[in-house]
Amino acid sequence: MLSLLRLRSDTAMPLYRQIESQLRELILSGSLPPGVILPAERQLADSLGVSRVTVQRAYAELSDNDFLVPRGRSGFLVRRPPEPVRPGMDRLKGFTEEMRELGKIPSSRILDRAVTQDRSIASIFGLPSTAPFLRLTRVRSGDGVPMSREVAWYNIRAVPALETGDLSGSVYAFLGGHPNGRLVRCEQTVEATMPTADECEIFAFERPLPCLLIKRHSYNQDSVMIEYVEGLFRGDVYRYRLNLSA
Known part of the structure; x- marks a missing residue:
């Protein structure tokens, strides 16, 4: 999983947002399927060379949007996000x-x-x-x-x-x-x-x-x-x- 993350220094996007958006895309694409355990915050931070707070913010965003479930010291469990429903508003219907x-x-x-x-x-x-x-x-x-x-x-x-x-x-x-x-x-x-x-x-x-x-x-x-x-x-x-x- 770590080999799939690419942090850039030539962009204004904060590091935590880069981590969050890349992990989100990996989950949505199926590269990180439901049931996979992501590393704990400190472990991922050390591997990427960033602060623990940076990883903590990225994981918090994903957890708040139901992509991850905390598993204590074991890390974070990837969950299957609900399938979006996109109804139209073109006419009256129940x-x-x-x-x-x-x-x-x-x-x-x-x-x-x-x-x-x-x-x-x-x-x-x-x-x-x-x-x-x-x-x-x-x-x-x-x-x-x-x-x-x-x-x-x-x-x-x-x-x-x-x-x-x-x-x-x-x-x-x-x-x-x-x-x-x-x-x-x-x-x-x-x-x-x-x-x-x-x-x-x-x-x-x-x-x-x-x-x-x-x-x-x-x-x-x-x-x-x-x-x-x-x-x-x-x-x-x-x-x-x-x-x-x-």
Whole structure:
């Protein structure tokens, strides 16, 4: 492994960043496959002729991004990084359709389902504070890997069948089969945030990692708001792709 690292003095890139980027490329290319043990910090530092702090910073970057797992004095274990998911944002589609387009098997686990009243949610929908909503909390997975935890509220005045319908699969497909339910447009925002302890457990994070919080307002053909959803997507695998043109 040491023979594959080439540190340069004719570049402004810090030494720790050179080590980190080269090791990252070796892991992604398969030259350092999962299960390989990298040398301990002091051993690698002595071999490369750099300070231990330099190697420590490089290893820390890789560990924070789930490329390495500390193994104490034994060194660092190379782990298999999650496969990135790059969905497009070219049209309105649900998670189930998105996963199928990417060649993954979608699945959902319902954590909570309840009909409720919520003044702040009613304000988002532009409805009276006493309006009833279906609140649905789910973990969404692709090929068995948890991708997101989402909390969604649905306008059951507009689509009464939501209250008792089977929502174990695609909610968008369910809505499309009912009067006033088909969604035709949405307004969506994406922002960075950190997961809670419960969300870290869902995603099997050893430490909190940055995530994407996606908020979506979805409307039917009559511009009636049917859905408001806040979905937390794991930032280590979920990356949005945008196609822009002049």
